[in-house]
Amino acid sequence: MPDELPPEPLPNGGFLPRLQSGKIKITYACPFRCRMCDYWRNPPRNELTLEEWKNVIDELLELGCGKIHISGGEPTARKDWLAIVSHAAEAGLRVAMTTNGAGFRSGDLEALYRVRFRSLSVSLDAASSALHDRIRGVKGSFKKAVDLMEKIRKRNMKKKHRIKMRINMVVQAANYRDAVAIHHLAHRVGAEDVVLMPVDEKGIYSNGTPKGKVTRGKKGPRLHLNERELADYNKKIRPAVRLVREQLGFPAAPAHYDIFGSDTSRAAAGEYARGYYEKHLCFIPWIHVFVGARGDVYLCCMTHNNIEPLGNVRAEPLKRIFTGETYTRLRDRFLHERLGVCHRCDQYLVRNAALEKALREGSRSAGGQEGKRRNRPSTG
Ligand code: SF4
Numbered sequence: 001m002p003d004e005l006p007p008e009p010l011p012n013g014g015f016l017p018r019l020q021s022g023k024i025k026i027t028y029a030c031p032f033r034c035r036m037c038d039y040w041r042n043p044p045r046n047e048l049t050l051e052e053w054k055n056v057i058d059e060l061l062e063l064g065c066g067k068i069h070i071s072g073g074e075p076t077a078r079k080d081w082l083a084i085v086s087h088a089a090e091a092g093l094r095v096a097m098t099t100n101g102a103g104f105r106s107g108d109l110e111a112l113y114r115v116r117f118r119s120l121s122v123s124l125d126a127a128s129s130a131l132h133d134r135i136r137g138v139k140g141s142f143k144k145a146v147d148l149m150e151k152i153r154k155r156n157m158k159k160k161h162r163i164k165m166r167i168n169m170v171v172q173a174a175n176y177r178d179a180v181a182i183h184h185l186a187h188r189v190g191a192e193d194v195v196l197m198p199v200d201e202k203g204i205y206s207n208g209t210p211k212g213k214v215t216r217g218k219k220g221p222r223l224h225l226n227e228r229e230l231a232d233y234n235k236k237i238r239p240a241v242r243l244v245r246e247q248l249g250f251p252a253a254p255a256h257y258d259i260f261g262s263d264t265s266r267a268a269a270g271e272y273a274r275g276y277y278e279k280h281l282c283f284i285p286w287i288h289v290f291v292g293a294r295g296d297v298y299l300c301c302m303t304h305n306n307i308e309p310l311g312n313v314r315a316e317p318l319k320r321i322f323t324g325e326t327y328t329r330l331r332d333r334f335l336h337e338r339l340g341v342c343h344r345c346d347q348y349l350v351r352n353a354a355l356e357k358a359l360r361e362g363s364r365s366a367g368g369q370e371g372k373r374r375n376r377p378s379t380g
Pocket residue numbers: 277282283284285299300301302303339341342343345346347348
């Protein structure tokens with residue numbers, strides 16, 4: 001079962017929005033120089049202030065949101081990141097954050113324990129400092145991430161409240177062979193999971209079509225695995241990842257290790273949704289919202305900067321944006337077609353399938369063919 005509820009079906013085939021989670025990028029600044037990211041190339045400008053972020057968080061709560069994910073850029077690049085995190089946690093939201101581990105100062109961890117912060121995703125792209133530092137563009141970045149996790153592991157043993165840790169690995173041509181070794185590292189530092197995230201090639205959405213030619217940044221190495229590497233992943237790495245996850249006690253459903261699927265030409269083109277959204281609905285527009293560092297509002301992280309913003313929290317309250325005409329029109333469009341970027345999106349495949357199942361089962365218990373017909377989330 002998903003840990004959230006599906007939106008409520010309406011007689012006209014649509015759904016009532018039911019906000020349950022939010023993601024906020026509190027800054028685009030970052031001290032790293034990652035090869036798969038461009039945020040660091042531009043100095044941050046005109047980002048929301050601490051007071052504005054507190055307002056956004058309060059509005060999320062008013063809308064019924066129960067959990068929030070804080071990211072960047074690198075969130076700790078903001079001097080007041082801890083005040084934003086604390087405000088969200090003390091207001092009662094379940095708070096998670098993604099970090100590269102570089103910006104933690106002494107005392108920050110204790111503050112996170114004090115506000116009962118829940119979950120930290122640490123970005124780690126290799127099991128060795130040489131490769132991780134090369135991908136992240138800064139010497140010493142591996143050590144900082146691993147040291148942070150070691151500190152949390154030790155504190156978790158002493159504290160009543162535990163901070164859950166997971167490792168996010170952006171899987172790309174340079175590092176896919178490290179996917180097994182990184183699980184051993186995760187186990188050693190007390191992480192509860194490793195999330196293998198296929199890389200999104202820079203600039204890939206620029207033509208806005210689901211099957212566009214794969215482009216990449218003008219500078220830098222190829223990021224995507226090519227078909228030969230994908231076949232190698234599927235043949236050698238995928239079964240080994242499954243095995244190591246089973247052996248070390250990590251969750252081991254196919255979504256955890258079968259991250260590219262067997263259609264290697266589709267995966268090589270970055271279509272990580274593997275055609276799912278050609279037949280199924282994404283419920284994210286009804287249950288989730290994304291706010292960027294300058295206050296622009298989007299459906300989700302993947303649509304950020306790839307569609308026109310649905311509003312800006314400096315111009316109108318988040319509640320009005322989430323329930324307003326632009327958002328509603330896009331939700332209506334979703335009932336019939338997905339966006340180009342959706343076909344590249346693997347972020348919510350498991351959640352969407354679970355929500356669809358919950359809706360189907362709910363409609364069955366609610367009774368009758370009419371319920372089934374109304375609730376069917378496929379796009380036709
Ligand atoms: S499929 Fe992905 S990109 Fe499309 S709306 Fe859902 S979460 Fe966003």
